[in-house]
Amino acid sequence: MSAIMMAHSDHSINELLDQARINQDPYRAAALHPWLDGSQRAICEKIIFAHRRQPRLFAQASYTPVSLLQRLAREKDQITLNKLVKNTATPTKVLKQLLQGDDDRQRQDAVAAHPNASAALLDSIEDQESSVRREAICYNQNTGLMQMYRLLERASLHECKGMAQNPHADSTLLRQLWTAFGDQYLRAEIASHSNCPTELLSAALNSESTLLRRKAAGNANLSDSQLVDLLTDSNAQVRVASLRRLEHATLSLIDDPARRVRREMARKSVLDSQLIKNLADDEDHWVRRWVARNSVAPESVLRKLAKDEQTEVRRGVARNSSTPVDLIIELASDAESWVRAAVAIRSDLDEEIIQQLHDDESVDVLAGLGRNPASPQALLAHIAVHPDRDVRRSVALNPRASSEVLERLLEDPYPINRATLCRHPALGEDELWQLTDDAQEQVRFSAVQQLCSRGAS
Amino acid sequence: MKILVPVKQVGVLDEDFELRDDGRDVDPDYLEHELNEWDDYAWEEALRLREEYGDDVEIIPLTVGPEEAEDGLRKCLAKGGERGIRVWDSAMEDSDPMAISRVIASVAEREQVDMVFAGTLASDHGFAQTGVSVAGRLGWPQAAVVSNLEYQPGASTAQLRRELEGGLEEVMTIQCPAVLTIQLGINEPRYASLRGIKQAKAKPIEELSHTDLGLSDDQVGVAGSASRVRRMYVPEKGQAELIEGTSAEQAQRIAEIIKQMQGEA
């Protein structure tokens, strides 16, 4: 970063801080918080803590900056702390900080269930006597292997099911879980685990239980030949599960009575040409729908499906990256707007097709063009003032929208559109400044956040 | 030609809150106030008439509430209009919508307005009663849940649509003056510009008490209400029943619940 840039961004931050102070605005203050030094932070915090409800709101919000979460962890207000510990955005270090010197059992339980709690942290709050704590730790994906071994001794069936889903469970632990209760659901979880020992996997594969065979079929360690063997299983659910893991479809299933099996085949990236032709003629429209979306479908098949009576099948062709241009042009004038809308979101559109869709009345078509990077700026300018708020927002979601076009959304009456606008990298700096004074708090927050991060980069 | 638009700052309650010591309302510390969404649409409808028909149309936002309620008026005035009216004094505490409607009707008479546009309901207590009560007080015709309006200021009738249950709409002609309660979606309320917000700060807001309106003490507050709050309480929270187990077990349970519900229907 050059000295001049630094000066500029410091200057901006001071100005934003002044604004936050003059308006006593906790949202601007919160967005600024991570960019400030100690004394400036104190100013922000004074604004944020001026009202009891504000820290509580930030403690549970997904957007709150980590620096502010850290500050909130030092609060005395119990409700703030309770919210903080349940916020999934709260990182490990804040959880750790929060636990220091805090002997509130419910908050410790909440940490035990928290997706960001580290193995070490979970280890530190182990309490064999508390069933709530035990359960939370057993189901926490971060729980380490050693802790699971300790918990195993007294674990209930329910707790064992949690551990069987833990990626750190090793083959020895899984063996012990397998014999612990003899429960089919627990064994099914073990059978799908990537560390499932070979002998248990083959026991599952040869089991009478459909559930076990199906879950085993989903195991990432099965070889292709094992999967192919499973394709002859008498149960369609098992055939579907094994087919899902294979790259190719197989001719032997061409007339499978279960439509789910045929649907699954229609999605394969390696498909025999005879097979794909058969599937394209399937009576089940979902089979045809998946073929229509399949990029390996040959042109002749796509041409045929482009005339299918089912809207969704034609839409599938319009979404297919292999569909030839002339067919796209044809689908761009389909009677169903939902098919035309599928054309409108293709990133490979040429001017001719865009022109064709330009005057469409469907909100789905217009919103599709609005977020399409291929759309010309003049068209985007037009869409940005459409009466429908969702259509207008599409322009703010378009990565290629120019700053001039985006300006048209500056006074959009729908707050979500202005908040979306803030996050657009092409939005001009003056415009962002304007949004820092928006009537809606989320817009102000986003605008300040953007200005700060732009200044820093 | 004047249109009066009564607006309300609704109370948005925090997730965690406490009740007031007397148990008849919540502790105001846990409330945040914002302009009722429906009123935003009612004000927009008035703004549009003023824009279309010019300066002969005067539009006045009115609020019945303490000093903080002024924010709501300023929010309206930031979009247009020249002045606002706020009525409040301590005797008006704990007024129900019926008592509030008496105040609004008195202002309508004092200002000799030609139409009243009110929000259909407010998002806090959802009474859906203030606007139509005002009509009852004024002896004016009324239409509730108006989703479309064709009206030329000064005309003796207006044509409108009312939104009924299940998306059905009724087309109706109504004699004016009238009270209309405005439904969401009748228009798209504009966004107040920065300039507008600054200008609104300088616009006059007339502050009145119930006596200024010629109302007696027993016509406002609890005495002037058609109901009285005995107590407020937090309902036993219908906590979601947690479905546990492996995903196979959870899905099985969901399927059972769904099939049972479909069987009952």
Next chain:
Amino acid sequence: MAEILVIAEQRRGDLIAASLECIAAAVELKQQGDRSVAVCILAPSPQDYVEQLSAAGVDEIITIEAAQAEFQSDEFSATLLSLIEQRRPELVLTAHSIDAWGYAPALAIQGGFGYASDVFAIRYENNELIATRAGYAEKVHVEVDFPGRTTVLLTVRGNTFKPVEANGSPQLSSFETKAISARSTHEEYIEPESGGEVDITQAEYMLSIGRGISEEDNVEEFAELAESMEFTLGCSRPIADNGWLPKYRQVGQSGKTVSNCSVYLALGISGSVQHMAGMKHVPNIIAVNTDPEASIFNIARYGVVADIFDIAEELRNHFE
């Protein structure tokens, strides 16, 4: 003996279901003490509804032949005011319907009645009437009473009281409608637009997907599941914003309200204010989300903390 009067309503010839629920509320109160229940129906041919209104516990049905073919607030207010002044019931119940929004408060003003709207519980305590309604967006319940009022008018929330199934044999009487000069005129009804598209506002069972879905093919998988379950597919804003589902499937603030839904399976929907605006009223919400603190769980009847893809995969096996 004190009377409870129920005002029944019809639209386009059909009695509204909520009127039968009001009768149930009145009959329940009658059982608490020495009271009679009368039901009035103001309609072009009121006798058509007598059979349906003759629930066990109803003592009298009052037919009033309306002069106006459709609901007209002046006729309702004037006629009901004169009926109430004549009979002096201590309690009048009517559905919290949109037509009631259009006349009941004005009627209460004209008659000087006690009034509360959208009540879902009514009881007498020491012979004093107490009604319960909700406040602050349903976060609190509020008990109200009506000191000094001889007649109280309440509008009753729908789906609260279960209609009485048994039939009774009430007395029949009639009452004259008030001749008024109506100040508003019904012109016509406009049917809701359907335009051949799926109308999620009419759907009874819905499966809705949200931000948790990050690929278009996944949307297709959930659409397939919804179809096999015979559920109508809905979505939250991000899915429609991506162009993956049409706007008419979007539930919420800038989308639609699922007014007729009874079961709503929310998959990966965290529960933004905007989305919940369109579905929080649904009685049976089943929410599946990995975050146990997601707001959707606050309004759900059943909560499932799980990965939506796992659950969907498993659900497929139950609906084939």
